[in-house]
Amino acid sequence: MAKLTVSPSPHIATAKTTTSIMADVIVALIPAIVASAIIFGVKSLAVIATSVVSAVLAEYIFNLCCGKKQTVKDLSAVVTGLLLALNLPANIPLWQTAVGAVFSIVVVKCLFGGIGQNFANPAITGRIFMLIAFSSTMTASVFPKADVVSTATPLAVLGGQEGELPSLVDLFIGNCGGALGEVSACALLVGGIYLLARGVIKWQTPITYILTVFVLTFIVDFDINFALAQILSGGLFIGAFFMATDYATTPNTKWGKVVFGIGCGLITVLIRLFGSYPEGVSFSILLMNILTPYIQKWTRTKPFGGVRA
Amino acid sequence: MHIFKLNGVHVPHLKKTAAMKAVRIPAPQTVIIPLSMHIGTPAQAVVKAGDTVRVGDLIGQAEGNISAPVHASVSGTVKKIDKVVLASGNTVDAVIIESDGLMTVSDSVKPHSVAGYEDFIAAVRDSGAVGLGGAGFPTAVKLDVKDTSRIKAVIINGAECEPYITSDTRTMLDDADWIRKGAELLEKHLRVKNIIIGIEKNKPECIKKMREVFANDKAVTVKELPSVYPQGGEKVLIYNTIGEIVPEGKLPIDVGAIVINCTTLLVIAKYIETGMPLVEKCITVDGSAVNEPKNVIAPIGTKLSDIFDFCGGFKSEPAKVLYGGPMMGIAVSDLDAPLLKNNNALIAFDSKDAEPKENTACINCGKCVDHCPLRLNPVAISKAFARKDADELSVLKVNLCMECGCCAYICPTGQPLVQRNRLAKELVREHHKKEGKNNG
Structure with missing residues (x-):
């Protein structure tokens, strides 16, 4: 008789793994990818492919060089690559995309110890890095219908720049300028609902984030159209559903998620209305990432029956 | 008052033996009855090798305030009193009885009148x-x-x-x-x-x-x-x-x-x-390696191998055998181990089910926090334990953990959270002991 395995309980476990969770996120991003291909054409797919391949290769080579266990099969590098690409404008040079993806993976994630250990969202930090490093190409947003001409994004218009604001319907379906994956609020919403239904993310952060932005921009001058345009444009939906819900860099408690969402909303609105950048989603999430350990500690669950020592 | 809901996990029920009435197994040849099948002081043997016993005879007397007596579960002859290592890791005395196969009931088994x-x-x-x-x-x-x-x-x-x-x-x-x-x-x-x-x-x-x-x-x-x-x-x-x-x-x-x-x-x-004391137990025998899962009534001390044989043996080589269910059960290392009073199931897994989940890096998903019925924070406990931070572990109330297994069950990265909680509890106990010494 073969030896019996002795191991601590429990002896069964859920079938979910990091890989299956990341696969769910990838599935949830498919509507946004398809929307970007329809809106911006094939070149969007080239940017996405470059970003994903660079991200995965960067992680593979990093692990290889450092003699670490290979982690690419957990698909998290694919997710980072996708999210970064969806935050880039369609005309971004492919080499810049690759540099951004490598930065996201190597500097923001791997150097901090790999998946789960990074304190900042890799895709967001990568985007901010690119915004500083390649500011001219990063801010030249493309209007889908006349793709050679750079135009002001809806947010820039909302912020007071010359230009025409697209209708709310156009903003919702994505018929407007902006980054690849952020323009179609509708496609992102479909993906977000999928993630909620699959239990991958919780409702607290996306809802409080979007609601905070809505309420704050509404009370500025009680213009419902202005507030709606604010929540439908820029990177709010992709940020709220896909970036502010990243496990490693956001609080793991229910109330922590609420605080995180409200904080992101507040910073986003402050930057949009008073800052010199038209968009504040990336910065708000990065700033809140830094506060995450504290928020997590403040909002800890109270043990059932626990008595204070 | 009941003001909030306690969480937990939705485990697969797998209760396919629910409709099967329990069947009594024939008298086993030998039973191994540990004198400690309870929390507290082990019982003291009152029989010796060569004694004849019948079903229901007292063989181990309760000792001290927290203890429980132990009774013969078969009729026959006491072969010896020997040390056995239980799955819990404790070494205890056990009375080993050679059965005469008759299951004769002791004269001491008679109704009790309870006055108050x-x-x-x-x-x-x-x-x-x-x-x-x-x-x-x-x-x-x-x-x-x-x-x-x-x-x-x-x-x-x-x-x-x-x-x-x-x-x-x-x-x-x-x-x-x-x-x-x-x-x-x-x-x-x-x-x-x-x-x-x-x-x-x-x-x-x-x-x-x-x-x-x-x-x-x-x-x-x-x-x-x-x-x-x-x-x-x-x-x-x-x-x-x-x-x-x-x-x-x-x-x-x-x-x-x-x-x-x-x-x-x-x-x-x-x-x-x-007048019949606790000498037999109804248990569920199930799991992917068991040929004929069923509910069985067996004398306490019966070797697990006898019970599995009664259930048609194994359909595939058992790779893991549990006392109890898969969430809190204890893995046994040996099929000669005896059935204990507090067992309610024997689960035998084939090699596929015994395969542990791959342990990958924690991704801070917070599912362990969401699902802990006692609202503990297993991921924070794990981190504090990694730092050997006994003070933080006390604040996190790891001592309240009942080891139900929800956190480790729901963890997508296969962290041994329950095991870490156990070790963390031990760390806190040691720490308090040391502190007590220093202060006293």
């Missing part, structure tokens, strides 16, 4: 009853509350929340009358006016049966519990039945509650009415 409270507690002690839900705490100690007016409610645990296990289900269905008699004894001797039977709602047949049996008993209510593991956890059960929170360091009786497993109650009732 003291008598009742004594009878419970003599029955050998221990917490049969798994904990193995001597029942007489639990029931001996001195002042019975402290008891606001007795909760009969019929939750049976672990996957696979249906032995309590069979007890409730086939021995409902014994449970009724047990409840009547509690009403009479502990002067309890409120008895609640908690049953998870995935067992509608048990809920129906218990409601029928207690239809005319005003003191007894049957409470349908949500089908979320772990309803059978003592603190969870108390909260979900009477809405009381047992504070840290306190006992259920401090909030007026006594929790007793339905099968434990049956043992007490049987002992008082017939």
Whole structure:
């Protein structure tokens, strides 16, 4: 008789793994990818492919060089690559995309110890890095219908720049300028609902984030159209559903998620209305990432029956 | 009051033996009866090699305040008293009896007349009853509350929340009358006016049966519990039945509650009415390696291999064998291990089911936090344990962990969270011991 395995309980476990969770996120991003291909054409797919391949290769080579266990099969590098690409404008040079993806993976994630250990969202930090490093190409947003001409994004218009604001319907379906994956609020919403239904993310952060932005921009001058345009444009939906819900860099408690969402909303609105950048989603999430350990500690669950020592 | 919901996990039920009446196995050739199948001081052997014993004879006497007696489960000859290593890792004395195959019942087995409270507690002690839900705490100690007016409610645990296990289900269905008699004894001797039977709602047949049996008993209510593991956890059960929170360091009786497993109650009732102590156990034998899963009644001390043989042996090589269910059960290293009082199932997994989940890096998903029924923070405990930070572990209340397994079950990255909690509890205990020494 073969030896019996002795191991601590429990002896069964859920079938979910990091890989299956990341696969769910990838599935949830498919509507946004398809929307970007329809809106911006094939070149969007080239940017996405470059970003994903660079991200995965960067992680593979990093692990290889450092003699670490290979982690690419957990698909998290694919997710980072996708999210970064969806935050880039369609005309971004492919080499810049690759540099951004490598930065996201190597500097923001791997150097901090790999998946789960990074304190900042890799895709967001990568985007901010690119915004500083390649500011001219990063801010030249493309209007889908006349793709050679750079135009002001809806947010820039909302912020007071010359230009025409697209209708709310156009903003919702994505018929407007902006980054690849952020323009179609509708496609992102479909993906977000999928993630909620699959239990991958919780409702607290996306809802409080979007609601905070809505309420704050509404009370500025009680213009419902202005507030709606604010929540439908820029990177709010992709940020709220896909970036502010990243496990490693956001609080793991229910109330922590609420605080995180409200904080992101507040910073986003402050930057949009008073800052010199038209968009504040990336910065708000990065700033809140830094506060995450504290928020997590403040909002800890109270043990059932626990008595204070 | 019941103001918030306790979390847990939705485990697969896998209760495919629920409709199978328990079958008694033939007398085994040898039984190995450990003298410590309970929490507390081991019993003291009162037999020696060569003695003849019959079913129900006392072979181990309770020692000290927290202990339980042990009885012969077969008739035959005591071969020897020897040390055995239990799956818990403890080495204990065990009485090894060679069976004569006749299962002759001892003359000492005769009905007991119970005059009052003291008598009742004594009878419970003599029955050998221990917490049969798994904990193995001597029942007489639990029931001996001195002042019975402290008891606001007795909760009969019929939750049976672990996957696979249906032995309590069979007890409730086939021995409902014994449970009724047990409840009547509690009403009479502990002067309890409120008895609640908690049953998870995935067992509608048990809920129906218990409601029928207690239809005319005003003191007894049957409470349908949500089908979320772990309803059978003592603190969870108390909260979900009477809405009381047992504070840290306190006992259920401090909030007026006594929790007793339905099968434990049956043992007490049987002992008082017939004189037969706890010598056999109904267990569920199941798992992917078992040929014919079924419910079995076997003498305590029967070798696991005899029980599996009775269930048609193995259809594939067993790779892991558990005392109890897959959430809290203890893995055994040897099929010669004996059946213990507090076992309610034997689960044998084939190599596929025994394969542990791959352990990858924690991604801080927070599922362990969301699902902990006691609202602990397993991921924070793990981090504090990695730093060997006993003070932080005390703040995180790792000592409250009941090791139900929800966190490790739900973890997508296969972290051994329960095991870390156990080690962390040990670390905190050591730390306090040292501190106590330094201060004292």
